[in-house]
Amino acid sequence: MHIVIMGCGRVGAALAQTLEQQGHTVAVVDQDPTAFRRLGSGFGGRRVTGVGFDQDTLREAGIEDAGAFAAVSSGDNSNIIAARVAREMFGIENVAARIYDPRRAEVYQRLGIPTVATVRWTADQMLRRLLPSGAEPLWTDPSGGVQLAEVHTSPAWIGHKISRLQDETGVRVAFLTRLGEAVIPTSQTVLQEGDLVHVMMRTVEIAKVEEAFAEGPEEGGH
Secondary structure, eight states: OEEEEEOOSHHHHHHHHHHHHTTOEEEEEESOGGGGGGGOTTOOSEEEESOTTOHHHHHHTTGGGOSEEEEOSSOHHHHHHHHHIIIIITOOSEEEEEESOGGGHHHHHHTTOOEEEGGGOOHHHHHHHHSOOSEEEEEEOTTSSEEEEEEOOOGGGTTSBHHHHHHHHTOEEEEEEETTEEEOOOTTOBOOTTOEEEEEEEGGGHHHHHHHHHHOSOTTOO
C-alpha cells in the first residue's frame, strides 16, 4: 500500500519508518525541508516540501494512488483540514488525524475522521487506524492459552449492542477505546463509529473471532 503522511516531526518520522519497514511505500509532506533529516539516510520514500492540505502537494506525494493518509503535523486545524481533503477530495478511506486538544475529538469524530489525542498517542494506535485488519495482541497469559487483543471490527457492527457482539462471537469485550478514552462496556453499550474493541479470548480461537468480527452480525439476529 502507498501511504501519505503529513508532518515530519518525531511522530511522523517514526510512523514513516515503521510503515516502510512493513513493506509499504511512503511519502512524507512537510513545510520545512530540514524536517526530513529525521527520516535518516536509509528512508527510501518520497520527501515532499509543501502544505499538507494543498491538493497539488498531495498529488505530488502520490495521494491519488494512496490507500491511507495520516495527518500528524503540530497543528490541529491543519491536521483536520488535510484529513478531510484526503477523504473528501481524493476518496481515501483509511484516514487518521492527530490532535492536541482532546476536547475537539468529538467534533472531529462527527466529521468521520478518526483522531488520536497526543496525550494518549502511540504508534500502534495510529497504525491500527491506517492498516485495520485482524487482531493485535496486547497481553497473553503465561500459559499462552488466553490473550487480550484489539480486534478489527466490521462497520456492520456499528449501532449494535456489545452484548450481541459477545453472544455471536463467543468472546468477552474487556473494554473499548472511544475518543481516546478507555470505556468499560455494559450490557446496554452500543458500538459507535471509531470505537476500538479489545477482547479476551482463547488463543486457539483467534482466527474464528477475527472472521466473526469482520463479517458483521448474523442476519435475523437480535
